[in-house]
Amino acid sequence: xxxxxxxxxxxxxxxxxxxxxxxxxxxxxxxxxxxxxxxxxxxxxxxxxxxxxxxxxxxxxxxxxxxxxxxxxxxxxxxxxxxxxxxxxxxxxxxxxxxxxxxxxxxxxxxxxxxxxxxxxxxxxxxxxxxxxxxxxxxxxxxxxxxxxxxxxxxxxxxxxxxxxxxxxxxxxxxxxxxxxxxxxxxxxxxxxxxxxxxxxxxxxxxxxxxxxxxxxxxxxxxxxxxxxxxxxxxxxxxxxxxxxxxxxxxxxxxxxxxxxxxxxxxxxxxxxxxxxxxxxxxxxxxxxxxxxxx
Amino acid sequence: xxxxxxxxxxxxxxxxxxxxxxxxxxxxxxxxxxxxxxxxxxxxxxxxxxxxxxxxxxxxxxxxxxxxxxxxxxxxxxxxxxxxxxxxxxxxxxxxxxxxxxxxxxxxxxxxxxxxxxxxxxxxxxxxxxxxxxxxxxxxxxxxxxxxxxxxxxxxxxxxxxxxxxxxxxxxxxxxxxxxxxxxxxxxxxxxxxxxxxxxxxxxxxxxxxxxxxxxxxxxxxxxxxxxxxxxxxxxxxxxxxxxxxxxxxxxxxxxxxxxxxxxxxxxxxxxxxxxxxxxxxxxxxxxxxxxxxxxxxx
Amino acid sequence: xxxxxxxxxxxxxxxxxxxxxxxxxxxxxxxxxxxxxxxxxxxxxxxxxxxxxxxxxxxxxxxxxxxxxxxxxxxxxxxxxxxxxxxxxxxxxxxxxxxxxxxxxxxxxxxxxxxxxxxxxxxxxxxxxxxxxxxxxxxxxxxxxxxxxxxxxxxxxxxxxxxxxxxxxxxxxxxxxxxxxxxxxxxxxxxxxxxxxxxxxxxxxxxxxxxxxxxxxxxxxxxxxxxxxxxxxxxxxxxxxxxxxxxxxxxxxxxxxxxxxxxxxxxxxxxxxxxxxxxxxxxxxxxxxxxxxxxxxxxxxxxxxxxxxxxxxxxxxxxxxxxxxxxxxxxxxxxxxxxxxxxxxxxxxxxxxxxxxxxxxxxxxx
Numbered sequence: 001x002x003x004x005x006x007x008x009x010x011x012x013x014x015x016x017x018x019x020x021x022x023x024x025x026x027x028x029x030x031x032x033x034x035x036x037x038x039x040x041x042x043x044x045x046x047x048x049x050x051x052x053x054x055x056x057x058x059x060x061x062x063x064x065x066x067x068x069x070x071x072x073x074x075x076x077x078x079x080x081x082x083x084x085x086x087x088x089x090x091x092x093x094x095x096x097x098x099x100x101x102x103x104x105x106x107x108x109x110x111x112x113x114x115x116x117x118x119x120x121x122x123x124x125x126x127x128x129x130x131x132x133x134x135x136x137x138x139x140x141x142x143x144x145x146x147x148x149x150x151x152x153x154x155x156x157x158x159x160x161x162x163x164x165x166x167x168x169x170x171x172x173x174x175x176x177x178x179x180x181x182x183x184x185x186x187x188x189x190x191x192x193x194x195x196x197x198x199x200x201x202x203x204x205x206x207x208x209x210x211x212x213x214x215x216x217x218x219x220x221x222x223x224x225x226x227x228x229x230x231x232x233x234x235x236x237x238x239x240x241x242x243x244x245x246x247x248x249x250x251x252x253x254x255x256x257x258x259x260x261x262x263x264x265x266x267x268x269x270x271x272x273x274x275x276x277x278x279x280x281x282x283x284x285x286x287x288x289x290x291x292x293x294x295x
Numbered sequence: 296x297x298x299x300x301x302x303x304x305x306x307x308x309x310x311x312x313x314x315x316x317x318x319x320x321x322x323x324x325x326x327x328x329x330x331x332x333x334x335x336x337x338x339x340x341x342x343x344x345x346x347x348x349x350x351x352x353x354x355x356x357x358x359x360x361x362x363x364x365x366x367x368x369x370x371x372x373x374x375x376x377x378x379x380x381x382x383x384x385x386x387x388x389x390x391x392x393x394x395x396x397x398x399x400x401x402x403x404x405x406x407x408x409x410x411x412x413x414x415x416x417x418x419x420x421x422x423x424x425x426x427x428x429x430x431x432x433x434x435x436x437x438x439x440x441x442x443x444x445x446x447x448x449x450x451x452x453x454x455x456x457x458x459x460x461x462x463x464x465x466x467x468x469x470x471x472x473x474x475x476x477x478x479x480x481x482x483x484x485x486x487x488x489x490x491x492x493x494x495x496x497x498x499x500x501x502x503x504x505x506x507x508x509x510x511x512x513x514x515x516x517x518x519x520x521x522x523x524x525x526x527x528x529x530x531x532x533x534x535x536x537x538x539x540x541x542x543x544x545x546x547x548x549x550x551x552x553x554x555x556x557x558x559x560x561x562x563x564x565x566x567x568x569x570x571x572x573x574x575x576x577x578x579x580x581x582x583x584x585x586x587x588x589x590x591x592x593x594x
Numbered sequence: 595x596x597x598x599x600x601x602x603x604x605x606x607x608x609x610x611x612x613x614x615x616x617x618x619x620x621x622x623x624x625x626x627x628x629x630x631x632x633x634x635x636x637x638x639x640x641x642x643x644x645x646x647x648x649x650x651x652x653x654x655x656x657x658x659x660x661x662x663x664x665x666x667x668x669x670x671x672x673x674x675x676x677x678x679x680x681x682x683x684x685x686x687x688x689x690x691x692x693x694x695x696x697x698x699x700x701x702x703x704x705x706x707x708x709x710x711x712x713x714x715x716x717x718x719x720x721x722x723x724x725x726x727x728x729x730x731x732x733x734x735x736x737x738x739x740x741x742x743x744x745x746x747x748x749x750x751x752x753x754x755x756x757x758x759x760x761x762x763x764x765x766x767x768x769x770x771x772x773x774x775x776x777x778x779x780x781x782x783x784x785x786x787x788x789x790x791x792x793x794x795x796x797x798x799x800x801x802x803x804x805x806x807x808x809x810x811x812x813x814x815x816x817x818x819x820x821x822x823x824x825x826x827x828x829x830x831x832x833x834x835x836x837x838x839x840x841x842x843x844x845x846x847x848x849x850x851x852x853x854x855x856x857x858x859x860x861x862x863x864x865x866x867x868x869x870x871x872x873x874x875x876x877x878x879x880x881x882x883x884x885x886x887x888x889x890x891x892x893x894x895x896x897x898x899x900x901x902x903x904x905x906x907x908x909x910x911x912x913x914x915x916x917x918x919x920x921x922x923x924x925x926x927x928x929x930x931x932x933x934x935x936x937x938x939x940x941x942x943x944x945x946x947x948x949x950x951x952x953x954x955x956x957x958x959x960x
Contacts, residue, residue: 022392029385030402033461036417037405043420054430056421109312116305124313131320133574135522137546138563141330141556142323145339165319168312185752188646189679193740194695195667197304203692207683226410228525229547243412250416251532259420266416270409277408281401284408285469301665 040270044068044263051259067260071268075261077248084265086238087245091225093156094241098163098224103216106168110175111205115187116197125176132169140233147234154236162230167223171216178212179205211283218280219287222273242269324567330560337554351561360537361562364545367452368569371541372520374456379512381460382467387497389468390475400472404465411462415529418458419445445531448538455530455539462526463519467512474508475501510580517573521566542566596657596747597622598643598780603652605638612638613804616652620797625774625781627791630801631827636784637752639801643782644750645669656748667696672741673750676757678733680725686736687712687721693740711739714773731762738770742777751783755790767793788828792816800824818950822957825877825950831912833877834922837954840872849876849951851918861893861946865959874960877950880912880925884943894943901938904931915940 039056044067046060073083080086113121143162147153152161182205190200231241246269250262277284332348333340344350355361389399406414421427424443432440444450478501486496502509524543531539533548540548542562550559599619605612612635620626628636641647643654645666654662661669672693680689690708699707712718715735725733734754741749751770755763771794774781785791791798792812800807800815800823807827808820819825825833838849838857847859847867857876868874890896899915899922911931915922924942926934934940951960 019392019394022388023394026385026388026392026395026399030399033402033406033465036414036421036461039421040413040417051426054426054434056427056431105311105315108308112305112308117302118305118309124309124316127316127321128312129578130574131316133518133570134320134324135543135563135566135570137543137550137559138327138567139320139323140547140563141550141559142326143319146319146323165315168315169320172312183677183679185675185677185679186681188641188644189673189675189740190681190692191301191646192644192666192671192673193693193744195301195665196696197301197308199695203695204681204683222408226408226412228410228412228528233551243410246410246416247412247529250419259423259426262416263420266413270413273408273410274405277405278401281397281404285400285404299663299665 040263040267044260044267046260048258048260067258067264068268070258071249071261071265075249075258075265077245080238084242084245084249084268087240087242088268090156090235090239090245091241091243094159094163094231095221095224097157098160098167099217099220101160101164102167102171102220103213105164106171106216107175107209107213108201109168109172110177111179111201112197113172114176114179115182115205125173128169128172132173136166136229144233153234154239156235156239158234159231159239159241162234163224163227166230167220171220174216175209175212178209182208214280214283215287218276218283221276222284225273327560327563330556331564333557335555335557335560337556339556351557352565354558355561355565358558360540360548361542361545363537364540364542367539367541368520370452371456371459371523372517374453375459375463375516375520376513377456378460378464379467379509379516381464382469382512383471383509385464385468386471386475387501390472400465400469403468406462407466409462411525412529414458414462415526418454418461418530422454446535448535451531451535451539455526458530459523459526463516467516470508470512470515471505474505478504507580507584510576514573514577514580518570521569521573542569596659596780597624597655598626598748598782599655600639600643601653601655603639603642603654604650605635605642605647606650611804613642616804616806618799618806618809620780620782622657622780623778625783625794625796627795627798628782628784628801629788629791629798629827630786630807632786634801635804636786636801640750640752640782640784643669643748644671644673669748670746671748671750672744672746673752674734674737674741674754676753678725678737678754678757680733680736680740682725685722685724686717686728686739689725689736689740690717690743693743697744707743707745711743714742715739730758731766734758734762734766735769738773742773746779748780748782751781751785753785753787754783756785756787763790770794788830800827802827817948818959819877820959822875822952822954825952829879831880831923831925833879833950835875835877835952836918836920836922838874838876838918840868840870840874842870849874851876853918855897855918857895859946859949859951862949862951863947864951868953868960873954875952875954877952878922878944879948879950880923882944882948883922883924884945885924885926885930885940887941887943891943891945893946895946896941896943898939898941901934901936901940903936904934906931913940915942 042059043051043056045063045065047062047064047066050058050061071083072085074081075083077084077087112118113125118124143165144153147158147161150158150161152158186204187200190204194200194203225241226243227241228243228247231244232247235241235244246265249265329341329343330339331351332343334344334350347353385399385403389396422429422442422445424430424446427442429440429442432442444454482500482504483496486500522543523541524547527533527539527541527544533540533544543566546559546562546566549555549562553559597620600616603613603616616639628639630636638647642649645661645664649662652662653660656670681692684692687708690711691704694704694707712721715738717732717735717739720728720732720736725736728736737754754770755766758766767790774794783790783794795812797809798812798815799809802823808815808824815824816828819828819833822835826835836851838851841848841850841856847862847864849857849859851857884891884894897917899917901913902916902921903914905912905914906928909928911926911928913924913926913931913934915924922942924940952958953960
């Protein structure tokens with residue numbers, strides 16, 4: 001814009017006018033995007049009496065954490081009335097091994113495919129490319145049987161295992177595309193210096209992977225945390241993740257519906273990925289772009 | 296001949312991924328395809344039903360629930376396509392304006408970081424007939440306002456579409472923004488010097504230049520729509536009746552609620568075929584682009 | 595320091611044969627430069643020696659060891675790359691040490707080698723820096739250091755100077771030469787820059803189309819090019835090559851140019867004598883011409899030619915002269931060139947012994 005000001009001294013006025021229109025439009029769109037989050041937040045701090053009055057956008061007349069407290073400690077999910085915290089800890093227990101296993105597996109696979117001379121790398125990559133887009137439903141039942149055979153069905157281990165399996169193709173492609181851009185001479189030099197697959201990985205490649213590691217980490221944390229289907233399919237009693245607890249809480253409700261508790265529960269579920277998103281938004285954008293386009 | 300570890304180690308390192316691919320993907324897909332040709336009910340039967348191998352597919356296509364699912368799939372795809380349009384408009388405005396880029400991008404993209412179950416809770420609350428936007432508008436004097444979409448089979452799909460546009464528009468905005476930033480800035484200078492109007496620059500120059508971004512978005516959108524399950528479950532749980540069933544929902548339902556493995560497998564196989572129909576253009580596109588890129592290198 | 599030999603090397607990439615039955619032997623302590631235009635197969639040959647590519651058939655020997663099937667790290671080589679290929683996350687010291695990682699060295703020995711290399715290459719003050727904090731020349735020295743610490747018997751260089759600016763390139767050229775003089779490893783050095791080849795090599799192998807066109811000392815390839823390709827590739831400004839016909843007049847050999855100009859070839863040291871009437875190419879180096887010399891010298895050919903153009907390049911000047919429907923470039927002192935105007939006539943002489951004659955069809959030297 002400054003360039004234009006230099007080139008066309010008379011134009012800035014018109015451009016500013018248009019800028020204002022654009023900014024107003026964008027702000028309105030932004031407000032629309034914020035509406036669901038806004039109503040979630042205000043409703044979660046209201047008392048049920050105020051909610052029944054119906055003014056959904058109004059601020060709470062009396063701010064209260066009761067609904068949050070209830071959602072965390074007492075709300076019922078199915079027959080279990082110990083609140084969302086059980087689901088929260090299940091999600092954490094699922095998240096940690098899923099992250100570790102899926103990233104370790106796909107990182108090494110991507111590294112081997114990108115930088116080492118493997119004759120069948122091309123066909124294998126193509127198969128992975130196809131696998132990355134296969135609908136989950138077509139492998140769901142066989143995976144249930146597989147986890148039953150392994151004796152882990154119904155445990156958090158099973159959920160973590162399935163997350164690892166499902167994420168492997170796309171993450172491998174992401175890592176492979178990242179490592180493919182490492183100058184070939186660098187890996188040649190490392191092969192001449194050391195020749196050890198693992199040593200080169202640990203000493204040279206791993207330290208260069210910081211950026212892509214954060215991107216993939218965020219991508220995985222949000223997708224594992226937000227998953228519902230795998231959790232509900234492979235989890236058993238007491239091992240289901242937070243999203244499943246939330247869904248049970250808001251759909252299967254007996255008696256009067258405590259909307260404020262539902263909203264608080266939804267926010268509790270959304271907070272971990274939202275925090276990561278707002279803190280590391282730049283990497284999140286890279287992550288979805290990598291996951292989408294390069295896949 | 297000496298052992299060459301430089302050859303062997305990478306292959307050993309690849310073994311787990313190959314194993315996963317063979318067992319959990321290729322093997323599992325083959326297994327499900329096999330199931331779709333059997334008379335399996337609750338438990339798998341491994342014998343192909345030679346008398347009538349397409350029994351499950353026939354049942355599927357005679358099932359009203361599957362027909363509704365396919366119709367809804369198309370409705371959802373067309374409706375969600377608005378997310379690409381919205382995404383492009385937002386991206387174009389952000390890219391031209393530059394001011395506030397980070398703030399706007401953060402706001403438009405945050406729904407993507409949130410679980411669809413949460414999205415469902417939020418939108419159901421907004422569309423709640425007692426306390427939601429409907430009562431709000433009636434309270435303001437618009438007595439005929441009706442936003443009780445979720446309980447009407449005719450409108451429930453639109454509620455899902457609105458929620459999914461809200462959820463994914465930011466994603467397409469991010470892809471479009473990346474595409475727009477890849478366009479040479481001299482194009483804008485040239486257009487300005489030629490005195491071309493801004494909307495014509497977009498329609499005649501920018502959008503044609505971004506045809507691959509649009510195509511990518513369209514394919515990703517289609518793949519997402521085929522997989523759509525969480526949003527349906529969270530918004531309507533398939534209801535009212537079967538009015539918001541989609542293939543992904545139908546398949547899970549056939550497996551867990553009906554306990555009919557053969558039928559569920561047939562539905563899953565059809566989902567795979569639909570995916571491939573969408574996916575093959577992507578493969579062709581990618582290889583075409585790679586060839587273009589190689590040609591670019593050669594010259 | 596062992597010798598290196600390639601025996602009947604064939605290398606195919608799919609259907610494309612890059613090297614077809616190549617033989618080449620480097621004596622121990624030699625500084626061999628593989629020189630040729632891009633795509634001539636020189637880098638492929640180097641990568642085959644390094645073990646970064648596999649031969650399709652043939653054998654590579656280092657000393658009396660057959661290394662054809664060995665892993666790169668086991669071949670006893672070190673390599674310096676065009677892009678330096680320094681490990682970006684490691685310090686200078688880390689880069690030097692990683693070069694030793696395949697060798698199970700005692701710590702004291704490793705330390706001693708790192709110190710030795712850092713002092714030799716004046717890297718000591720830079721040891722804690724990352725490659726991104728170094729200049730191009732410093733990076734180059736680290737890359738060389740990483741190769742030297744391995745005490746490898748054979749050093750490979752893949753166009754190591756092509757990313758440097760002209761001044762640094764001259765300095766590094768001298769430095770590499772000096773290293774070779776003091777440590778005298780066997781060196782195989784790939785470049786497309788003939789000045790690097792002429793200044794550093796003890797042996798040059800000129801390659802084109804996957805074949806070695808000539809193998810010899812820098813002087814041999816410069817003064818006695820084996821064929822037309824070498825003649826036109828080596829030398830800057832390039833050798834003048836003019837088409838002619840071989841004629842035997844009164845028993846003495848001569849060249850008849852297309853416009854009828856004759857040149858006596860008596861005194862030229864023929865490798866093989868052509869038939870009367872054969873098409874030949876006459877090669878004359880621009881710097882061997884004598885200008886304005888009074889009277890015809892012994893066994894020189896003299897011409898009076900019209901000036902077409904004068905080009906000054908700074909320390910030198912080139913005069914282009916009309917000759918036999920073609921032009922001849924003649925090197926001249928800048929002072930002489932400054933006095934020359936297009937259209938004037940200049941008399942030049944060329945010593946017959948310095949002529950290069952080629953068979954015009956097959957390209958081989960006569």
